[in-house]
Structures are given as structure tokens and as C-alpha cells.
Amino acid sequence: MAFIEIQNINKFYGEAQALFDVSASIEKGEFVTLLGPSGSGKTTLLKILAGFEPVSSGQILMDGRDISRLPPEKRNFGLVFQGYALFPHMTVFNNIAYPLRVRRMGKEEIATRVAAMLDLVQLSKFAHRKPSELSGGQQQRVALARALVFKPDLLLLDEPMSALDKKLRVDLQEELREIHQTLGTTFINVTHDQEEAMHMSDRIAVMNQGRIVQYATAFDLYRHPKTRFVADFIGKSNLIEGEVTKGGVDGEIIFSGHGIRVPMKSDFATAQATLMLRPEDISIDLQPAGQGQVSLAGEVVNSTYSGDRALYSVRVGDGLLISVYGAARTGIHANGAQVFLNFRAEDSLLLP
CATH class of the missing domain: 3.40.50.300 (P-loop containing nucleotide triphosphate hydrolases)
Incomplete structure (x- = not known):
């Protein structure tokens, strides 16, 4: 006891x-x-x-x-x-x-x-x-x-x-x-x-x-x-509402919401879901990622400079705003810049 x-x-x-x-x-x-x-x-x-x-x-x-x-x-x-x-x-x-x-x-x-x-x-x-x-x-x-x-x-x-x-x-x-x-x-x-x-x-x-x-x-x-x-409540998160369907490659499931699709290896069973994606698990780049990663085309809406890094708000899909941290040692992306948000599907998490 x-x-x-x-x-x-x-x-x-x-x-x-x-x-x-x-x-x-x-x-x-x-x-x-x-x-x-x-x-x-x-x-x-x-x-x-x-x-x-x-x-x-x-x-x-x-x-x-x-x-x-x-x-x-x-x-x-x-x-x-x-x-x-x-x-x-x-x-x-x-x-x-x-x-x-x-x-x-x-x-x-x-x-x-x-x-x-x-x-x-x-x-x-x-x-x-x-x-x-x-x-x-x-x-x-x-x-x-x-x-x-x-x-x-x-x-x-x-x-x-x-x-x-x-x-x-x-x-x-x-x-x-x-x-x-x-x-x-x-x-x-x-x-x-x-x-x-x-x-x-x-x-x-x-x-x-x-x-x-x-x-x-x-x-x-x-x-x-x-x-x-x-x-x-704990930390900063992107919480994206959507649906989970079967039919991906090798038994993968597909999360779809707000015009974005994320293929995942998961046994998640609920049709309605929330995808959690932490800002530090996303990279903000000028090119889409290679094979094995998810790439979302987007536009920088706003940025906050904190010295060691910047926090961006990027519009993707049907207007969804995603928060992402980026390196800021040599400068930051300007508002209106066209960028890609790249991340590994396994770094996201499905919640009921």
C-alpha cells in the first residue's frame, strides 16, 4: 500500500x-x-x-x-x-x-x-x-x-x-x-x-x-x-478535428480533417477523432519533405520572435491555423511567405 x-x-x-x-x-x-x-x-x-x-x-x-x-x-x-x-x-x-x-x-x-x-x-x-x-x-x-x-x-x-x-x-x-x-x-x-x-x-x-x-x-x-x-492544458498543442477511416497502405488508417490527410499506423477504433500535433514536432521549410513524412503547404500568417526560436502561425488546408516553432538564428519567415509544414505521422497522436 x-x-x-x-x-x-x-x-x-x-x-x-x-x-x-x-x-x-x-x-x-x-x-x-x-x-x-x-x-x-x-x-x-x-x-x-x-x-x-x-x-x-x-x-x-x-x-x-x-x-x-x-x-x-x-x-x-x-x-x-x-x-x-x-x-x-x-x-x-x-x-x-x-x-x-x-x-x-x-x-x-x-x-x-x-x-x-x-x-x-x-x-x-x-x-x-x-x-x-x-x-x-x-x-x-x-x-x-x-x-x-x-x-x-x-x-x-x-x-x-x-x-x-x-x-x-x-x-x-x-x-x-x-x-x-x-x-x-x-x-x-x-x-x-x-x-x-x-x-x-x-x-x-x-x-x-x-x-x-x-x-x-x-x-x-x-x-x-x-x-x-x-x-x-499541458503545453502548446495543435488540436485538429476530423475523421478516421481505414484503407491506407499495409493496413494504415487515414486521418482527414480541415482539408489535410495524415496516413498513420494505428489501431485507433473511433470514427471521430482529434489529431494532436505539438509545434516542436513540425519543421517549417521552403520545400516539401521527402518520402515518409507528411507535408502541408501553407502561408505564414503571423510570427513571434523569442530570440532562440520563432513561433509561427501558418494557414493550411481549408484555413486551419497551425502553430509551429522554427529556428530564428539567421532570421524568420515573413508574413505571407509560402512554406511547407513537414512532420512524421508517428509524432502526432490521435485522441477520441
Whole structure:
């Protein structure tokens, strides 16, 4: 049995249902992220894990023990809030020491543990400052240290980096991942930021409308999404509606939609389908590809230059717009340029 077992959790607020038979297993020491848009149920699930919200049905097991109705103070879980919730009148040292004093630990042990945490989050020289004297990133690290100092069985993070600027968020993602690897504590993080989830997590539970629609590694979510929602939510995708028919060479099937045809080797059985094609799996060229690849003639509608590459919007078929990345070291294709989009059929994916 996994360290944390979430089994068939349902949550009602009156007649409105917020969670629908949510189940997931989390191994000890794993970094798991609950990822989804606003209203998907991820924060509700986190509150249930923390003990702040009761379950309507289902259960949560920790090491095989049902903790579904255990009060928050008896779960030994750390929690980092979106707004940090630091005590403004206390120093950094005293903020971090607070959970230990509540547990009536001795002064020497408190001093030892707080010093170790300050060192871990690289704030030793700020021990006697107040939260108002710290930057947002430093405050976030104080909140993290306070949540870890009493050695929780599980750390819950409720969008802790949402208020920080992008560069600081990226830096703190690295630090948080290193802290997780150093301590080996089980982390469950809530975010709507897919890059944050993919950068830090061992596994990601993608949530939508109160359900976990796919629970997998970042690689599998990106390369092998099971639904159109996951394909659209994780990364940038071209999603093309069409039909699948038999009759290709050597038992191939043919995907047809918006004036394009893609022969594929697949046992896909549904007649209506969505073809997913990632922008980085397409090359934008002045000539059609050779044998073994699909070539689509098109016209550049727009381009966005990002230094290392350009993102093009190209009109193909009956007016369908396809996004494609292209090298931009020596220049970019002008709007109106006639180009070919070349890709291997096996780099695309059919979704129901």
C-alpha cells in the first residue's frame, strides 16, 4: 500500500458536488502536484487532506490508517499557505520556532532545529529580522522552514509561489526541489501553473471539474495525454478535428480533417477523432519533405520572435491555423511567405 491513499473522495456543498470519486496513491517521499484550472477541485482536495474540510464520502489512508476524520492538529502535516501567514510581530527565528514551542520542545532542541532550517533555506543572517523586512521570496522560505521544522509526515503547499514574479518563481522552484530531495519529505503541491508542476513534480494529477482526469509523470502527460483536455492544458498543442477511416497502405488508417490527410499506423477504433500535433514536432521549410513524412503547404500568417526560436502561425488546408516553432538564428519567415509544414505521422497522436 502507498503512503497516502486517496480513495473515492466525494465532496458536496449542499446540493453542489465539488469532487467526484477522486482517487490517487502517493508514495513516501514523492513530490506530487495537483494541477488544474480555477474551479477544478484541487484546493478543495488539499483542504480535505489537511483536515480543514470533511469528506462527504470516501476515505484517506496514511500508512494504512484511516485519517479521514482526524482533526488537522493530529495529522502532523505541514502547510504553506498562498499568503505565507507569517506572524508580523515575530522575528524570522521566532516564526520558525513557533510550531516547536507549541509542541513544548526544549530550548536547546528548538535552537538546533531552527538553526538547521535557517541554513537549509539560506536565511541564517536574517534570523532576527521581521517579515516586513524581507522580500517576498524570503518570506516564502520562512513559511517553508516553519512548515518543515517539526518534521511533518506530509507537506501541503497551496500555490505558495503565485504572488512572486516569474524569475523569482523559477529560482524558488529549484530551491524547493532541492529541499525536497534533501529531506525526503512527501510533498503535495497545488498550482494552476503547468510549468511549475512539470518542473518540480515526480507525478502530476491533472484535475478538471472535480475529477482527476490523468495522473502521470510530466513526460507522459505531455507526450501521451489521454484526453483532449490534458493535451490542450499541458503545453502548446495543435488540436485538429476530423475523421478516421481505414484503407491506407499495409493496413494504415487515414486521418482527414480541415482539408489535410495524415496516413498513420494505428489501431485507433473511433470514427471521430482529434489529431494532436505539438509545434516542436513540425519543421517549417521552403520545400516539401521527402518520402515518409507528411507535408502541408501553407502561408505564414503571423510570427513571434523569442530570440532562440520563432513561433509561427501558418494557414493550411481549408484555413486551419497551425502553430509551429522554427529556428530564428539567421532570421524568420515573413508574413505571407509560402512554406511547407513537414512532420512524421508517428509524432502526432490521435485522441477520441
